[in-house]
Amino acid sequence: MDRHENERRIVAGIVEDHGRDACRLLSILREVQREFRHVSPDAQQTVAQALGVCVTQVKAVVEFYSFLSTNPLGEFDIRISDSITDHLLGSRDVAASLCRKLGIRPGETRRDGRVSLAFTSCTGLCDQGPAGLVNGYAIPRLTGERIDRVAELINDDTPLGDWPGELFAVENNIRLADRLLGNPVRPGDSLARALAQGGETMFGEIESSGLRGRGGAGFNTAWKWRFCYEGPEEEAVCPPGQPAAKIERYVVCNADEGEPGTFKDRVLLQSYADQVFEGMTVCAHLVGAKQGFLYLRGEYLYLHQRLEGVLAERRRKGLLGEGILGRKGFDFDIEVRLGAGAYICGEESALIESLEGKRGVPRNRPPYPVTHGYLGKPTVVNNVETFFAAAAITLRGGEWFASVGTEKSKGTKLLSICGDCSRPGIYEYPFGVTISRILDDCGADDTLGVQIGGPSGIFISDREFGRKLAFEDLATGGSFIVFDRTRDVLEIARNFTHFFAHESCGFCTPCRVGTSLLKNLLDKIGDGHGAAGDLAELSRLGRFVRSTSHCGLGQTAANPILSTLERYPELYQKRLKTIDFEPGFDLDGALAIARRLSGRDDENAHLTQT
Numbered sequence: 001m002d003r004h005e006n007e008r009r010i011v012a013g014i015v016e017d018h019g020r021d022a023c024r025l026l027s028i029l030r031e032v033q034r035e036f037r038h039v040s041p042d043a044q045q046t047v048a049q050a051l052g053v054c055v056t057q058v059k060a061v062v063e064f065y066s067f068l069s070t071n072p073l074g075e076f077d078i079r080i081s082d083s084i085t086d087h088l089l090g091s092r093d094v095a096a097s098l099c100r101k102l103g104i105r106p107g108e109t110r111r112d113g114r115v116s117l118a119f120t121s122c123t124g125l126c127d128q129g130p131a132g133l134v135n136g137y138a139i140p141r142l143t144g145e146r147i148d149r150v151a152e153l154i155n156d157d158t159p160l161g162d163w164p165g166e167l168f169a170v171e172n173n174i175r176l177a178d179r180l181l182g183n184p185v186r187p188g189d190s191l192a193r194a195l196a197q198g199g200e201t202m203f204g205e206i207e208s209s210g211l212r213g214r215g216g217a218g219f220n221t222a223w224k225w226r227f228c229y230e231g232p233e234e235e236a237v238c239p240p241g242q243p244a245a246k247i248e249r250y251v252v253c254n255a256d257e258g259e260p261g262t263f264k265d266r267v268l269l270q271s272y273a274d275q276v277f278e279g280m281t282v283c284a285h286l287v288g289a290k291q292g293f294l295y296l297r298g299e300y301l302y303l304h305q306r307l308e309g310v311l312a313e314r315r316r317k318g319l320l321g322e323g324i325l326g327r328k329g330f331d332f333d334i335e336v337r338l339g340a341g342a343y344i345c346g347e348e349s350a351l352i353e354s355l356e357g358k359r360g361v362p363r364n365r366p367p368y369p370v371t372h373g374y375l376g377k378p379t380v381v382n383n384v385e386t387f388f389a390a391a392a393i394t395l396r397g398g399e400w401f402a403s404v405g406t407e408k409s410k411g412t413k414l415l416s417i418c419g420d421c422s423r424p425g426i427y428e429y430p431f432g433v434t435i436s437r438i439l440d441d442c443g444a445d446d447t448l449g450v451q452i453g454g455p456s457g458i459f460i461s462d463r464e465f466g467r468k469l470a471f472e473d474l475a476t477g478g479s480f481i482v483f484d485r486t487r488d489v490l491e492i493a494r495n496f497t498h499f500f501a502h503e504s505c506g507f508c509t510p511c512r513v514g515t516s517l518l519k520n521l522l523d524k525i526g527d528g529h530g531a532a533g534d535l536a537e538l539s540r541l542g543r544f545v546r547s548t549s550h551c552g553l554g555q556t557a558a559n560p561i562l563s564t565l566e567r568y569p570e571l572y573q574k575r576l577k578t579i580d581f582e583p584g585f586d587l588d589g590a591l592a593i594a595r596r597l598s599g600r601d602d603e604n605a606h607l608t609q610t
């Protein structure tokens with residue numbers, strides 16, 4: 001059997017193992033990538049044939065996800081996090097050092113096929129950066145000796161499975177626990193209470209807790225669950241003479257956690273996964289779902305086996321599967337599905353597309369997932385922390401939760417704190433806490449400002465540290481990045497703007513083109529070529545992208561620029577040239593390389609030319 005035939009046989013086997021289910025396309029492609037280090041056109045063809053779908057559909061999916069590649073990556077594929085906090089901690093030096101030791105350049109696969117290195121968006125390890133991934137597995141604290149160790153292991157061709165475990169050790173860094181982190185639920189306790197109290201009482205508890213979604217938008221959780229429950233029971237159209245089919249419902253846990261600076265879901269999944277699954281199962285009981293998914297970002301691959309272990313244990317204890325806790329008809333199970341490096345898949349409708357094996361392009365809304373979600377069926381999508389809190393509320397009651405917080409933001413919130421502070425990590429605070437209190441607790445000195453809610457949130461200055469974390473004031477999905485006075489506001493905005501341009505899914509023009517234009521303009525200003533006209537254009541374009549984009553990514557992509565421009569106009573002004581306009585193309589800069597190559601970059605070069 002020739003090599004190609006063998007490859008086709010293996011690929012067809014992978015598709016077979018996934019039950020030839022087109023919804024599992026992303027999982028199939030991830031496996032093909034792992035096996036062959038890329039998804040070749042031939043493999044795409046084989047997958048398409050075996051699934052009975054068009055090859056262009058498979059190709060489109062491969063090209064969409066940054067962890068899939070059509071060109072072979074190295075046996076050791078290194079990705080260095082490009083998040084702002086990793087930058088602050090020296091990620092560029094890490095990459096340069098690794099490149100030197102491995103004889104490679106960023107974005108390249110070495111000729112012998114042994115190693116490739118590239119940058120990637122935030123890996124969710126901002127409290128222990130600079131961080132990276134090797135073959136998808138997270139390696140935190142890439143400093144000094146650890147960089148040497150990684151380079152040695154690769155140069156010695158040591159299989160990844162034989163690398164010292166301590167290289168992959170990810171810390172929890174829980175610094176402050178309140179009512180949720182401090183009182184974990186024992187597996188089964190919340191479910192037992194839900195079954196004993198009955199559905200209406202439990203809906204009432206979730207409602208009285210005032211719980212709002214922890215993924216950022218803050219939608220009322222009880223309402224979401226109720227909308228799903230109250231959706232149609234049976235298909236409106238059914239074949240003549242047959243009973244109407246029941247409409248399935250689904251529960252999806254959004255563990256995509258791609259917002260730079262956010263890592264609290266990582267900690268919940270690492271140490272409180274049982275409680276997250278318990279919350280999902282309570283939700284399934286209330287809305288009548290039989291199937292759940294945990295959509296785990298590809299960067300958290302290292303958690304996958306552990307999560308499967310927790311699920312297996314829950315099945316063994318009768319907390320998942322058929323007849324949960326002995327209740328006839330209470331059947332529910334959870335499947336973990338991995339993403340593949342696309343921030344947009346955190347947006348709930350893009351996530352559902354991804355779960356269905358497609359590119360993560362956000363859907364038109366309405367209809368919302370709660371009525372038309374996975375496979376067009378009613379689907380609850382909630383953040384990891386929302387399910388985690390819901391399990392505690394089910395056991396301890398709505399009043400217990402709502403007794404802290406503010407009028408419109410009940411309970412506590414987990415924050416992922418990182419950047420310029422001596423105690424980065426996870427902090428749990430009742431809503432309403434002030435920024436200055438948080439800065440004191442995390443050991444932040446001489447703070448210039450804080451990015452609240454990640455790049456899609458806002459940058460607040462030191463004049464605003466009396467403001468409160470709450471939906472009524474400063475809302476956040478959990479990201480809290482501290483910057484001290486040594487930092488350059490423009491460089492921060494630049495990093496975030498590059499992030500959005502890279503992560504735009506490309507579906508709608510204002511975001512696809514607008515984020516690139518914003519990036520180019522900011523680069524121009526940052527590099528000292530900006531003029532007053534560019535600043536006005538930056539502001540105009542930013543507002544245009546915000547108001548015309550199709551989904552939350554585009555609608556927030558200009559926030560880093562607009563919020564810093566509003567607070568620090570003088571810092572932008574200082575970078576401008578004293579003319580009103582300068583062309584985007586820098587002729588002198590472009591010719592500099594040619595001058596250098598031809599030895600004409602030094603002033604007196606012409607004297608030595610013949």
Ligand SMILES: Cc1cc2nc3c(=O)[nH]c(=O)nc-3n(C[C@H](O)[C@H](O)[C@H](O)COP(=O)(O)O)c2cc1C
Nearest residue numbers: 213214215254256257258346347348382383386552
């Ligand atoms: C670009 C984008 C990325 C998002 N990423 C996440 C994410 O990683 N995790 C998350 O829970 N919600 C994310 N969201 C919000 C989800 O669309 C959705 O509102 C959330 O999962 C609902 O859960 P909740 O009600 O529990 O917050 C994102 C939204 C957008 C627009």
Ligand code: SF4
Nearest residue numbers: 505507508511551554
């Ligand atoms: S706003 Fe951006 S991310 Fe959202 S659909 Fe449009 S192109 Fe895609």
